[in-house]
Amino acid sequence: MFKNIFKKALQTTKENWFSKAMHLFDRSNIDDTIWDELEELLIAADVGMETTEKLIANTKATVKEANLKDGEQVREALKNEMVSILNIQAPSPVVAAIPEVVLVIGVNGSGKTTSIAKLAYLAKSEGKSVLLAAGDTFRAAAIDQLRTWAERAGVEIVAHQPGADPGAVVYDAMAAAKSRGSQLLIIDTAGRLHTKFNLMEELKKIRRVINKTDITAPHEVLLVLDATTGQNGLLQVKNFTEAAGITGIFLAKLDGTAKGGIALAICDQLKIPVKYIGVGEHMEDIAAFNARSFVEALSS
Numbered sequence: 175m176f177k178n179i180f181k182k183a184l185q186t187t188k189e190n191w192f193s194k195a196m197h198l199f200d201r202s203n204i205d206d207t208i209w210d211e212l213e214e215l216l217i218a219a220d221v222g223m224e225t226t227e228k229l230i231a232n233t234k235a236t237v238k239e240a241n242l243k244d245g246e247q248v249r250e251a252l253k254n255e256m257v258s259i260l261n262i263q264a265p266s267p268v269v270a271a272i273p274e275v276v277l278v279i280g281v282n283g284s285g286k287t288t289s290i291a292k293l294a295y296l297a298k299s300e301g302k303s304v305l306l307a308a309g310d311t312f313r314a315a316a317i318d319q320l321r322t323w324a325e326r327a328g329v330e331i332v333a334h335q336p337g338a339d340p341g342a343v344v345y346d347a348m349a350a351a352k353s354r355g356s357q358l359l360i361i362d363t364a365g366r367l368h369t370k371f372n373l374m375e376e377l378k379k380i381r382r383v384i385n386k387t388d389i390t391a392p393h394e395v396l397l398v399l400d401a402t403t404g405q406n407g408l409l410q411v412k413n414f415t416e417a418a419g420i421t422g423i424f425l426a427k428l429d430g431t432a433k434g435g436i437a438l439a440i441c442d443q444l445k446i447p448v449k450y451i452g453v454g455e456h457m458e459d460i461a462a463f464n465a466r467s468f469v470e471a472l473s474s
Contacts, residue, residue: 280398285426291323307347374417422449
C-alpha cells in the first residue's frame with residue numbers, strides 16, 4: 175500500500191526531473207559533463223544548491239573510494255546518499271499518560287485541515303481513540319471544515335465559537351481527552367494572524383496551556399508544509415521552529431508538484447525529519463515517510 179502511495183505522490187517529480195537525473199548514468203562514460211547535468215536537474219527539482227553540492231560531492235567521493243566504473247553502480251551510490259540525507263533518526267515521543275498530544279501548525283492554504291483528518295483517520299485505523307481540537311478560531315471556515323472532517327473520520331471534536339480564545343479551546347480539549355480516555359489529541363492552530371509576530375506568540379501561548387495540563391506535552395509538533403512552495407518552504411520551517419519547536423514535517427500536496435526535492439533540502443539543511451506525506455484529498459491518502467521508499471519511487 176505505502177509503496178503505491180509513494181509512487182503516486184512522486185510520479186510528476188519523477189517524470190520531470192529525477193527520471194532524467196537517474197538516466198544520466200545509462201551512459202557508458204561517467205565524466206564531468208554528467209555531474210554538471212545532474213547538478214542542474216537537482217537544483218531544478220528544489221533540492222537546493224547547498225544540498226545538491228553535498229549530494230554530488232559525497233557521491234563522487236564514494237565512486238572514487240570504491241573505484242566504481244559502471245553507471246548502475248554510480249546510480250546506486252547516488253541513491254544511497256539520498257537515503258542517508260533523508261533518513262533522520264528522531265526519537266519517538268515519550269507518552270507517560272494518555273492522551274498523546276499532537277500540535278499541528280502551518281500557514282493557511284498548506285493543506286493543514288485535510289492533513290489533520292488524514293492523521294485522525296490513520297490513528298483510528300490503528301485502533302486508537304481520537305479527539306480533535308479546533309484551535310484555529312480566527313476563521314469560522316476552519317472550524318466548520320474540521321467538524322466536517324471529524325464526522326467523516328468518525329472521531330470526536332472540541333470546538334468553540336469563531337473568535338473564541340484558542341487557549342480556552344485547547345484547555346477544554348485537554349480536559350475532555352483525559353476524561354474520555356482519548357488516546358490521541360490532535361490540535362489545529364491558526365495559520366495566519368495580523369502579523370507573523372502575533373501568530374508565533376499565539377503558538378507559544380497554546381504550548382503553555384498544554385504544558386499546564388501535561389508538562390511532557392505536546393509530544394509531537396507537526397508542521398504541515400505545502401510541497402509546491404519549494405525552497406520558500408525552508409523559511410516557513412525556520413520561522414515555525416523558533417516559535418513551536420517542530421519535531422516533524424507533514425509534507426502535503428506532494429502529488430501536485432514536479433519538485434519533490436524539497437524533502438532533501440529540509441532534511442539536510444534543517445535536520446528535521448519528514449514524518450508523513452499527503453498525496454490527495456481523501457483521508458486514506460497518507461503514508462508514514464520512509465526514506466528508502468521515497469528514493470526508490472523517484473528512481474524506479
